[in-house]
Amino acid sequence: MVTTPSFYETPSPPGTVGIKSWLLTHDHKRLGLMYLWAILFWFVIGLTIGLLLRIELMTMGRTIMSAAVYNSAFTLHGVIMIFLFVIPVIPAIFGNFFLPIQLGTDDVFFPRLNLLSWYLYMFGGLLAIFSLFTAGGFPDTGWTFYVPFSIGTKHNVPLTVFAAFILGMSSMLTGLNFITTVHRKRSPAMGWLQIPLFTWSLYATAWVQLLATPVISITLLLVIAERLFSIGLFDPDKGGDPILYQHLFWMYSHPAVYVMILPGMGVISEIIPTFSRKAIFGYRAIVFSSMGIAIAGSLVWAHHMFVSGMSDTAVFVFSLLTFLVAIPSAIKVFSWVSTLYKASIEMTPPLLYALIFIYLFSVGGLTGLVLGSAGTNIHVHDTHFVVAHFHFTMLGGTGFAFFAALHYWWPKMFGVMYNFRRAYIAATLATVGFMFHFVPMFILGLQGMPRRSYDYLPQFSQGNQLATVGGVLLFSGIILMLINLMLSLRKNRTAAPANPWGGCTLEWAIPSPPPLHNFITEPKIKEYPYDFSDILANPPKN
Amino acid sequence: MARQPDQTGIRIGMWLFLYTEIILFGGLFVLYAVYFYDYSSDFAKGGKELNRIIGSLNTIILLVSSCTVAASITAIRQEAKKFCLLLLATSFLCGVVFLINKYFEWGHKFAHDIYPNSPTLTSGPHGQNIFFGLYYVITGLHGLHVLIGMTLLGLSFVRVYQNKITAQRFSLLENSGLYWHLVDLIWIFVFPLFYLIL
Numbered sequence: 001m002v003t004t005p006s007f008y009e010t011p012s013p014p015g016t017v018g019i020k021s022w023l024l025t026h027d028h029k030r031l032g033l034m035y036l037w038a039i040l041f042w043f044v045i046g047l048t049i050g051l052l053l054r055i056e057l058m059t060m061g062r063t064i065m066s067a068a069v070y071n072s073a074f075t076l077h078g079v080i081m082i083f084l085f086v087i088p089v090i091p092a093i094f095g096n097f098f099l100p101i102q103l104g105t106d107d108v109f110f111p112r113l114n115l116l117s118w119y120l121y122m123f124g125g126l127l128a129i130f131s132l133f134t135a136g137g138f139p140d141t142g143w144t145f146y147v148p149f150s151i152g153t154k155h156n157v158p159l160t161v162f163a164a165f166i167l168g169m170s171s172m173l174t175g176l177n178f179i180t181t182v183h184r185k186r187s188p189a190m191g192w193l194q195i196p197l198f199t200w201s202l203y204a205t206a207w208v209q210l211l212a213t214p215v216i217s218i219t220l221l222l223v224i225a226e227r228l229f230s231i232g233l234f235d236p237d238k239g240g241d242p243i244l245y246q247h248l249f250w251m252y253s254h255p256a257v258y259v260m261i262l263p264g265m266g267v268i269s270e271i272i273p274t275f276s277r278k279a280i281f282g283y284r285a286i287v288f289s290s291m292g293i294a295i296a297g298s299l300v301w302a303h304h305m306f307v308s309g310m311s312d313t314a315v316f317v318f319s320l321l322t323f324l325v326a327i328p329s330a331i332k333v334f335s336w337v338s339t340l341y342k343a344s345i346e347m348t349p350p351l352l353y354a355l356i357f358i359y360l361f362s363v364g365g366l367t368g369l370v371l372g373s374a375g376t377n378i379h380v381h382d383t384h385f386v387v388a389h390f391h392f393t394m395l396g397g398t399g400f401a402f403f404a405a406l407h408y409w410w411p412k413m414f415g416v417m418y419n420f421r422r423a424y425i426a427a428t429l430a431t432v433g434f435m436f437h438f439v440p441m442f443i444l445g446l447q448g449m450p451r452r453s454y455d456y457l458p459q460f461s462q463g464n465q466l467a468t469v470g471g472v473l474l475f476s477g478i479i480l481m482l483i484n485l486m487l488s489l490r491k492n493r494t495a496a497p498a499n500p501w502g503g504c505t506l507e508w509a510i511p512s513p514p515p516l517h518n519f520i521t522e523p524k525i526k527e528y529p530y531d532f533s534d535i536l537a538n539p540p541k542n
Numbered sequence: 543m544a545r546q547p548d549q550t551g552i553r554i555g556m557w558l559f560l561y562t563e564i565i566l567f568g569g570l571f572v573l574y575a576v577y578f579y580d581y582s583s584d585f586a587k588g589g590k591e592l593n594r595i596i597g598s599l600n601t602i603i604l605l606v607s608s609c610t611v612a613a614s615i616t617a618i619r620q621e622a623k624k625f626c627l628l629l630l631a632t633s634f635l636c637g638v639v640f641l642i643n644k645y646f647e648w649g650h651k652f653a654h655d656i657y658p659n660s661p662t663l664t665s666g667p668h669g670q671n672i673f674f675g676l677y678y679v680i681t682g683l684h685g686l687h688v689l690i691g692m693t694l695l696g697l698s699f700v701r702v703y704q705n706k707i708t709a710q711r712f713s714l715l716e717n718s719g720l721y722w723h724l725v726d727l728i729w730i731f732v733f734p735l736f737y738l739i740l
Contacts, residue, residue: 185551
């Protein structure tokens, strides 16, 4: 193969050099990498705070921090992990990098808007840091900023809320960009049902981002307005209704849950067929379930509020709708498992992470049904059961999908291979840690230990100690995984071939790392994106 | 880039953005709907205290400005640059007049001790406080959008003047126009909800 210079050597716009070639770039691949480093930075910070929280809960009473610090710390952990990590992680990094390539085109539709989204993301992050050290310190409200507490507390709510507003804008513009790209820049030879599943999932996600984010924007602006002018729109003393805040908040924040998980499901839908060497089972079913989740997921927000004060009819409707979301999610899980059935499976680190994802996500999903049914919800509402549930879906789900994506696309993004052995050890360590960390929380929750509390009763000691041990294991597993990936970028690197895994979507047809315009020759669009006949005829040499 | 930009794509992007703006206001309209249900008589009383003449005037002003913006796009497509500039300037001026009216309207209410957290509102009926709270939030946010729209119109004016916007390339003007129509459209909903409520 003739060597073409990769996008690392050819800046866009041409003529920019050094740091400028990154900070002013229009290249979707460079932006993807810039997001990667920024998001990894926040992820490690969020992870460390999480570990500190866990250490605090290891013993009863004060262990390493005061109750006030604890309140701010869990808010900070939530804000970082939600707004700066889970929401942007897969769309902003891998979406930016691979969506145009999978569509057979050279960039997103609005490259400059894409750069603006990155700056908004960085600005939002900086504001969050800034709010730590100004006017009363970081909020102690939890990431949900529930009124009336968020309006009354002396901590610096307005700045943090504004940071979340800016981050929302960044995510919305990315969504807008992706939708337009899919519609207008897709290779003319590619029909709707020839689009790879990862891109399909990003398309569904983008609609949710666009539909739902403005609602949180206005809600957060209202919190700021309330703090500045004391209008009283949510203050019962002045005729307002605090529950309306919760409705508005969850109208965004529940669909946002699907913004977090759908791209992860897309990643898994790429990895499973590649290492099964087999067409994915139920391509259409997966496509339509993505759209189904996007639509149904937008109609279930009030299941966060079963005990807040709602009519029984509303509880019934929202509970029923919540159960409906389980159907498209289960369709995906069954499709993945059916793809693996009777396949010639090749075990690699990305596949291992993907398999762990399926398991952890299924547990997370099923416990979601426990929470979604009106009766059991009242028992476990606001307990550690909820915390365990959403960590199973968000860390076990999106987090592990992110790790899988890192290991799957790392050779393509950097043109290097990493050490498999360390990757396997890290995955095992993280998973074992994960189970020890969060399974005890389910039990603690069922026994009645409330969430977001600094101290607990003696009967909860054992579970909390176990969880902390798990937390330490989980933390070391993830750090080992990241170190392993960093080590692959050392001077004496192992170069990766163009198609190390035997994948058959378009990104594997071009050099690693890709050239500036992605395709040197016009991309060949397959009739069906998961047609492995070429790969099976010429299997990749490893 | 020698190749012709994809006008349809740019328009799709703009429409998607406008859609997010509608949802942004949609959140406030949800609040309005719920509180109107709770306090319908207070809302009706509040509506009578607003100045319908200024409100109607502002509606007409915005409608006229929307018309001139639309005409300015047609003008540039027919290469009538001067006429296009004149129409844009008219729209911009309409925006200024709208804001001046708004300033006097708000000022008048402030003088009557009706503003967020004022003693009259906090000690009065709850519905009244909510009505005027929503009034200030919604018209305030709308006013902000008028300002953004005027900035875009001003920018388009400069670009037309510099011949950067031409009969072949007028996406910026068209999108500014679309934005301005949105500002107008939202007002069409805000006006009856506050001024014409019975």
